[in-house]
Amino acid sequence: MLFNSLDFIFFFPIAVVVYYLFPHKHRWAWLLGCSYYFYMQWDVTLVFLLIASTLIDYALGIKMHRTAHKQRRKWYLMLSVLANVGMLFFFKYLGFFSESVSQIMAYFGQVDTNTVTASTSAYGNILLPVGISFYTFQTLSYSIDIYRGKIEPEHHLGKYALYVAFFPQLVAGPIERASRLLPQFHKKIEIDIEAIRKGIILMSWGFFLKMVVADRLGVYVDYAHGNPAGTPGIPLFLAMYFFGFQIYYDFSAYSIIAVGAAKVLGFDLMNNFNRPFFSTSAAQFWQRWHRSLMHWLRDYLYRPLVRDFKLKAFLAVFVVFFINGLWHGANWTFVVWGVLCGLFLLFEQGTNKLRNRILDKSPIPISKHIRQFLWGFVTLHYLAFTMIFFRSSSIYNALVYIKSMFDIRAFYFNITNDIVEIIISILLILLVQAIHFYKGNDKIYELFSSKKIAIRWSLYVVCIAAMVLLAFNRQNSFIYFQF
Amino acid sequence: MKLSKFIFKLTGLLIILLALYFCCSYFIIDRYVDRYYHKFRYPAGSMVVGLSRSNFGISPEVLDQEFGDDEIAKPVLNFSFELYRSPYGSVYKKDIENKIAEGTTNGVFIVSVSPGSFLIPINSSEDDVDKLDEDTMLGKMDYVNVDPNFEYMVKCYANPLYKGIVFWPKNDVVVTHDNGWIEFREGTSTYEITEKMVDKWSEETLISYKKILVGQKISIARLKAFEDTVLMLKEYGKVYVVRTPVLKDVLDFETEFWPEMNSQIDSIANKVNVPYWDYTKDHSSYTYYDGSHLFSKSAEMFTRQLAMDIKKK
Incomplete structure (x- = not known):
């Protein structure tokens, strides 16, 4: 859903009014629902990628925090980095890299031009999930900050999911830090007209x-x-x-x-x-x-x-x-x-x-x-x-x-x-x-x-x-x- | 500030915004919107569908004159658009069906074909056709028979509103008719079209076609949608599949791009039992402003020829 679309003009006021009508305790659920709905307007299936990314980092974050073993913490961090960067690489860069490698090999006569075309079309059709560069960077910062001991992991899965998917900044940032955004989801928010x-x-x-x-x-x-x-x-x-x-x-x-x-x-x-x-x-x-x-x-x-x-x-x-x-x-x-x-x-x-x-x-x-x-x-x-x-x-x-x-x-x-x-x-x-x-x-x-x-x-x-x-x-x- | 006061003020501002928007839109609708607005105003009994060649090349007014009110369902509307705007697909089919006036049984439907009606980008799959078409003007419109059509203004009017208010077209070479036909005149007292200009435009057309077709391929899904559209139209009257004349250079280029076009269209037409008339053989009988689209007088002449052929059938 684009901000500058008719859909958003209807979506946003409804999201806001219902949000303030909800009791504070359950507002996260409404916002999360709105965020997933907002994201699904591009492609319904892509929301599963978002959920997968959320679950991986949520679980690894807690595990990382629970263990005092330095090497194990490092492994959990590596796993999180691999998952996020791997996802980003697969959806965003695989086609580009395979095409570039094929072109270089074709230049040196190692493969023919048909192979280049085949490699381009094989990966060129992978759909780029909207906002993937933004939310993977956001989740990466969360894992790294836990590893560094700067923040504690979020134990509320729903609120963590909201941190990853919060619709105003989901698809094009700002790339928020967990230390800044997550505490806001726990605060009781009253209607502030100003x-x-x-x-x-x-x-x-x-x-x-x-x-x-x-x-x-x-x-x-x-x-x-x-x-x-x-x-x-x-x-x-x-x-x-x-x-x-x-x-x-x-x-x-x-x-x-x-x-x-x-x-x-x-x-x-x-x-x-x-x-x-x-x-x-x-x-x-x-x-x-x-x-x-x-x-x-x-x-x-x-x-x-x-x-x-x-x-x-x-x-x-x-x-x-x-x-x-x-x-x-x-x-x-x-x-x-x-x-x-x-x-x-x-x-x-x-x-x-x-x-x-x-x-x-x-x-x-x-x-x-x-x-x-x-x-x-x-x-x-x-x-x-x-x-x-x-x-x-x-x-x-x-x-x-x-x-x-x-x-x-x-x-x-x-x-x-x-x-x-x-x-x-x-x-x-x-x-x-x-x-x-x-x-x-x-x-x-x-x-x-x-x-x-x-x-x-x-x-x-x-x-x-x-x-x-x-x-x-x-x-x-x-x-x-x-x- | 109290919440109620705030909501009251916000509502006031929203009303000002909406009122201003709709007043400006109405002002524009009353004068001139754009080339396509008239196509979304009223239902039609008979229709011309296709891309820009039929948009410029087939005049509903001539069909109106050639056929009496009891011979074909009226009004006749030209519901053709242009490349990328109205290729055959389920989106165009749905809008065509929505345009047909209720109770129509004796409509005449001229379904124009050209390679452009069957293209999809080379890296797209056949399943992408509907998705591609949903982003077009036809895909965006839900109400195609409303007058005044504010939905069109909201969804399809791309210019800033001040332009529609301050500058309305003074160009009387390209004339938009209420019946959807776009007429390209041979020139006016204020605007002379020289042979040199026509040659240049024809050259540019061919260059642009070459550029476009490099990244496009013929889609099986579009051919199927074309067949479905013809079958649907047959329920409302008689259907004639037509290939409008073009300059020889353009024709040669298209034949090179899609050599089996005529045989494929002909076989679909045979399958659904409608005539397919290819007028490209008569290309030298008409004049074109850019090699691909007919000049106004040629368009009328061609439509008259088409009407005669329909009568003979």
């Missing part, structure tokens, strides 16, 4: 970002990526930046709807974005972009690599970004994207002193703020460029796009033959960025906190009118659903 109001405003803001801004930008981006050789030059530059904003608004829309929906139900989820486009460096950008994933990679991959496996920091960064790319999708385009991002971060860290020394020699003194601004400018343009790989369906298509991009023959950009839409898109980007600058990604409700009723209601009506008149009625999926 929290519900904030939640509804956050959800509405998310719908606005998705339907009015991201989907609008997507029209131009799809057009440019559909035929880059046919629209060379400036339009491809514009589409490159538009895609940067599209994916940001699309994903942050999902995250903010998830945060808002959870808030309406009385729960707090982490904010996945914190003004990433105002970052002054790549390091800062990755602390602000998809924070729940980046924190996960930091805590469960980077730190163990450096601390336990004694890997050099720069190699660990490289591994983290390689995995970050691969996590996004079973395609070399994502791997290249991840590697390019990692290399830039290493470059940034490696040249920090050198860059400052060069700028120190400048005849005009350059203040710290200007330096930060300039480097932030370079960083964001570079990251927008790497996104070409993220958006393209193959490395070849990405290279065609890049080649066509620099084939500037004339000044034109109106490839969609709709100048009004392009102007609206740019104005909306400016508006949203200004709002994010002043209110952050998650404090949008402060805009509606004026004491004067006339101002407050005028703002509500203007927002509703903007939503009704400007929204694209595409009901298309959020980009991050595919991951």
